[in-house]
Amino acid sequence: MSFEWLHPLLIATALVLAVIGAVRRVNLWRAGKPDRINLIAGLMAMPGRYLHDLHDIVERDKYMSKTHAATGGGFVLSALLIILVHLLGFDNQILAWALLAALALMFVGALFVFKRRLHPPSRISKGPWMRLPKSLLAFAGAFFVLTLPAAGVLPDGSGGVLLTVILTALIIWGMGELFFGMTWGGPMKHAFAGALHLAFHRRQERFGGGRSTGLKPVDLTLAKEIGGVLGVAKPTDFKWNQLLGFDACVQCGKCEAMCPAFAAGQPLNPKKLIQDMVVGLAGGTDANYAGSPYPGKEVGNAKGGPDHIITDGLIDPETLWSCTTCRACVEECPMMIEHVDAIVDMRRYLTMERGKTPNKGAEVLDNIIATDNPNGYAPASRTNWAADQNLPLMRDVKQAEVLFWVSDGAFDMRSQRILRAFVKLLKAANVDFAVLGDEELDSGDVARRLGDDATFQSLAKRNLEVLSQYTFSKIVTTDPHAYHCLRNEYSDFGSDALDGVEVLHHTTFLNQLVQLGRLKLNNFSGAKVTYHDPCYLGRYNGEYEAPRELLRSMGIEIAEMERSGFRSRCCGGGGGAPITDIPGERRIADMRMEDASSTGAELVAVGCQQCTAMLEGVVEPRPEVKDIAEILMDQLVDPSAENSRQDRLAEEVH
Amino acid sequence: MQPNQFNVDAANKLKIVSLVSVGKHPQSGRMRRADQDSRAVELGLKLTGDNHSGESLVVLHAGDPGEPNLRSYAGMGLKSVRVLQLDPAADAILPLGQHLQQCGADIVLTGVRAESGESSGMVPYQLAEKLGWPIVPRVADIVSVKGGVAEVLQALPRGQRRSVMVKLPFIASVDSAAPEARQSAFGPASRALMDIEVVSASVDDVRQAWEEAAARKRPKRLKVVKAKTAAERFKAATAKSQGDGGKVMKNESAAEQAQAIFDLLKEEGVLR
Ligand code: SF4
Ligand code: SF4
Numbered sequence: 001m002s003f004e005w006l007h008p009l010l011i012a013t014a015l016v017l018a019v020i021g022a023v024r025r026v027n028l029w030r031a032g033k034p035d036r037i038n039l040i041a042g043l044m045a046m047p048g049r050y051l052h053d054l055h056d057i058v059e060r061d062k063y064m065s066k067t068h069a070a071t072g073g074g075f076v077l078s079a080l081l082i083i084l085v086h087l088l089g090f091d092n093q094i095l096a097w098a099l100l101a102a103l104a105l106m107f108v109g110a111l112f113v114f115k116r117r118l119h120p121p122s123r124i125s126k127g128p129w130m131r132l133p134k135s136l137l138a139f140a141g142a143f144f145v146l147t148l149p150a151a152g153v154l155p156d157g158s159g160g161v162l163l164t165v166i167l168t169a170l171i172i173w174g175m176g177e178l179f180f181g182m183t184w185g186g187p188m189k190h191a192f193a194g195a196l197h198l199a200f201h202r203r204q205e206r207f208g209g210g211r212s213t214g215l216k217p218v219d220l221t222l223a224k225e226i227g228g229v230l231g232v233a234k235p236t237d238f239k240w241n242q243l244l245g246f247d248a249c250v251q252c253g254k255c256e257a258m259c260p261a262f263a264a265g266q267p268l269n270p271k272k273l274i275q276d277m278v279v280g281l282a283g284g285t286d287a288n289y290a291g292s293p294y295p296g297k298e299v300g301n302a303k304g305g306p307d308h309i310i311t312d313g314l315i316d317p318e319t320l321w322s323c324t325t326c327r328a329c330v331e332e333c334p335m336m337i338e339h340v341d342a343i344v345d346m347r348r349y350l351t352m353e354r355g356k357t358p359n360k361g362a363e364v365l366d367n368i369i370a371t372d373n374p375n376g377y378a379p380a381s382r383t384n385w386a387a388d389q390n391l392p393l394m395r396d397v398k399q400a401e402v403l404f405w406v407s408d409g410a411f412d413m414r415s416q417r418i419l420r421a422f423v424k425l426l427k428a429a430n431v432d433f434a435v436l437g438d439e440e441l442d443s444g445d446v447a448r449r450l451g452d453d454a455t456f457q458s459l460a461k462r463n464l465e466v467l468s469q470y471t472f473s474k475i476v477t478t479d480p481h482a483y484h485c486l487r488n489e490y491s492d493f494g495s496d497a498l499d500g501v502e503v504l505h506h507t508t509f510l511n512q513l514v515q516l517g518r519l520k521l522n523n524f525s526g527a528k529v530t531y532h533d534p535c536y537l538g539r540y541n542g543e544y545e546a547p548r549e550l551l552r553s554m555g556i557e558i559a560e561m562e563r564s565g566f567r568s569r570c571c572g573g574g575g576g577a578p579i580t581d582i583p584g585e586r587r588i589a590d591m592r593m594e595d596a597s598s599t600g601a602e603l604v605a606v607g608c609q610q611c612t613a614m615l616e617g618v619v620e621p622r623p624e625v626k627d628i629a630e631i632l633m634d635q636l637v638d639p640s641a642e643n644s645r646q647d648r649l650a651e652e653v654h
Numbered sequence: 655m656q657p658n659q660f661n662v663d664a665a666n667k668l669k670i671v672s673l674v675s676v677g678k679h680p681q682s683g684r685m686r687r688a689d690q691d692s693r694a695v696e697l698g699l700k701l702t703g704d705n706h707s708g709e710s711l712v713v714l715h716a717g718d719p720g721e722p723n724l725r726s727y728a729g730m731g732l733k734s735v736r737v738l739q740l741d742p743a744a745d746a747i748l749p750l751g752q753h754l755q756q757c758g759a760d761i762v763l764t765g766v767r768a769e770s771g772e773s774s775g776m777v778p779y780q781l782a783e784k785l786g787w788p789i790v791p792r793v794a795d796i797v798s799v800k801g802g803v804a805e806v807l808q809a810l811p812r813g814q815r816r817s818v819m820v821k822l823p824f825i826a827s828v829d830s831a832a833p834e835a836r837q838s839a840f841g842p843a844s845r846a847l848m849d850i851e852v853v854s855a856s857v858d859d860v861r862q863a864w865e866e867a868a869a870r871k872r873p874k875r876l877k878v879v880k881a882k883t884a885a886e887r888f889k890a891a892t893a894k895s896q897g898d899g900g901k902v903m904k905n906e907s908a909a910e911q912a913q914a915i916f917d918l919l920k921e922e923g924v925l926r
Contacts, residue, residue: 222841223840223841223844223845224844224845225845226845228841228845229841230840230841351837351839351840352839352840352841353839353841353842354839355729355730355731355836355837355838355839355842356837356839357837362836362837365837366686366837366838369686370681370682370684370686371679371681371682372682376679376681377681378681378682379681379682452840454840
């Protein structure tokens, strides 16, 4: 082969350019706000995180996980060996053979990538991504041939000028994509940014099977500062590792495929949102974006830059307000990107700096501020629902085994039926419990998801203040949203009120009671039943089993929906979405009800008053909707069966 | 919150003052941004074309500058709130009047009545008397200001509007029919400047002797609902009661109109 000197030079050039690109990219991320991360520990942990945490997610798609392991693994190995063999000129047959093997592995992987790209699903991006498998093949193929002499398969200097020219062209193409493109914004950027994102992820607790779903509190002292900004106005207001995270996106569209708002035709697509963040952090327009748009919005009109206000030209606020914070995207993302954090960060700016919470948002927030409940009811009427229930008040008893957190369901007639059912079960199991009564306030969930972290923090602190006066070992609530706040978000406010306290959802607690034999149940003899996982119980808190076990304990065989468990589809009720009410083509609740109907179920069991409200809002005919507490109550083997009839009569008269 | 057509250029040179008080939420009794006062600020913002740099729209309060709820007005996007600091027991009319005169206000907007304190609704009238300006009560909107004359829409019952022309300067009390106030944002609210001026005022002696008590609603007889199904109960609970209607009599003779009023008063038990 001629031009022996040429290829090392090309490799060196590509690598130098890659390093320059890397430095530039790192500087783009460093424009973000500081975040305290142990860099060394993160880097050390990174390979393990790749092999376990990331791979566990990719593994859900067996085809892709094998393909990626072959291509990615082959590439990393090849790149290292190429440097040794071709750049540094180690003349060692073993190394050369190893390189050949690595390249072959990569080539085979690339073939499968190629095959998948023949009929790409709509969720994945096209454009430069369609070129990627060919670039991979060019890289692996060309270096394979180039390595043959070193391995002793071909004599040195074989092949004519033509072959050299072709090989050189392929190598330039391959290295352009894989070395240069990696740090200069090509599709391979995902490998570079993705690896570092694993190392410096903002939620380090997520790795090793952990769960980290509570939103991070806003530093409210910024509100007093002239020039301070609450939430995220510009890309540089994100933490630097959030920016890094956006850059890690592979545009696989797994998030898009799961997003209920996207499916409903609302102007939100989590993949596009992350790509717009990339446009923001690097500056430019979205004209090169080659994936699905936000439904109903054309691609190409968005402009942004690191110091431009995001909602002035890059992202329509409607996009941000369409999100139900269901976390389906986060759960699905192989790059472990945190869409919900980003969306709420930007909502915080809109609400706390611009006063632009859409539709009923402002009114609901005003009500929460003035009355501690979203509908503006008199705070003193919070316990009216239980006038006939004779509930022990913490104020009187000071301590109890269980604190029953009633939540704002107290003000809603439908939710009150769930609360009554739960109280009945507690009494039947002789649980020592008490409620806070009028001392309980809204948990702050809605305020926080609507971006009003000031109000959330005020509520959290005041609730903690009340809680700290009493002694109890468990808090149990029928509301997964309050459950999430109490369990995952109240710990940021320096109170010891919940130290050593177990926070439980009512299905978990009831399941314990049933397992202990403290609740006796008749077998359920009704029709087919399916179960809807509330987002804030399942994805936010990992509780998929207790509700199912409860249903099974009544002899119910659950007809599972196609999307259940961690892939459950949102009912549309989270994140304040019913309040901001961004129009789409369909309603999320209708789609979820279709999921339920298609199992043939006549009863949908749920574990959340918000889900109940959303699903019951679907026009009939449709399956009945009941909270698990209500189903249990009906199956309760009650020694005082007469009482229950009277209870029900009383309800009728009510 | 679609701002109506309004000639902003003309208004930019106007000096608008919105008077605000500390409100009280009807359900919780908690201090808040008063509803009508915040509508007065909203109208002021509209009139000044959202040019709320503190130049053309002044938001003015007489009382305690430390009151945190004053900031919720600033959260509507104001850089500052001007506060005439005085003894809480003092009568604010005199210093307010003086201040308005001095600052050369063209239009003064207030709520119809305060949500706390005396809540007599007299402030705009007393100020008007003091300043010798006209007062337009219960306005829903100010449509235009041309050549020193403003076209003002007054809110009448049942959604009716009456257009009146009034010469500047004047005082208008803003009705609950005026456009709703924009959201108050926490950041700007916290950052706003309290532009304080200490004033002295005479103590309202008469009021000192008063005793305050929460108002009690007159008890109403419950309607007995004889509904059997949930659907019927729902209907009964949500249906508008029949007797709520009223009528507008425009073309009838004065005698007929008087008779109608007389009949109504009798029916309501005001006249016996
Ligand atoms: S954000 Fe995650 S799931 Fe969505 S396209 Fe990017 S990598 Fe895929
Ligand atoms: S949280 Fe849910 S609604 Fe929001 S972007 Fe993700 S998938 Fe879509």
